[in-house]
Amino acid sequence: MAGLVCDIVTPAAKLYSDECTMVVVPGLEGSMGFLTGHVPLVSPLADGVVRVEKGGSETVEFDCSGGYVQVTGDKVIVLADKAIRK
Numbered sequence: 001m002a003g004l005v006c007d008i009v010t011p012a013a014k015l016y017s018d019e020c021t022m023v024v025v026p027g028l029e030g031s032m033g034f035l036t037g038h039v040p041l042v043s044p045l046a047d048g049v050v051r052v053e054k055g056g057s058e059t060v061e062f063d064c065s066g067g068y069v070q071v072t073g074d075k076v077i078v079l080a081d082k083a084i085r086k
Contacts (some may be wrong), residue, residue, distance in 0.1 A: 023053070028043075042068070061086040
């Protein structure tokens with residue numbers, strides 16, 4: 001078990017929900033990475049790529065446009081205005 005769950009959601013649908021080891025999002029002032037146990041955070045997102053690392057060399061990427069990220073100790077929720085899996 002990776003210990004971190006990532007959900008990627010748009011107004012139209014939930015695009016992704018799975019366990020991972022790290023999530024990297026495009027923040028307004030640069031990229032932000034989240035691991036299990038991160039302090040709670042809510043932050044706006046810039047347009048860019050959200051990278052979900054599942055361990056080893058397995059990575060899932062989404063092109064996202066706008067929105068917010070919400071982080072708790074064991075969950076990252078990306079609320080994007082638009083998102084497309086790469």
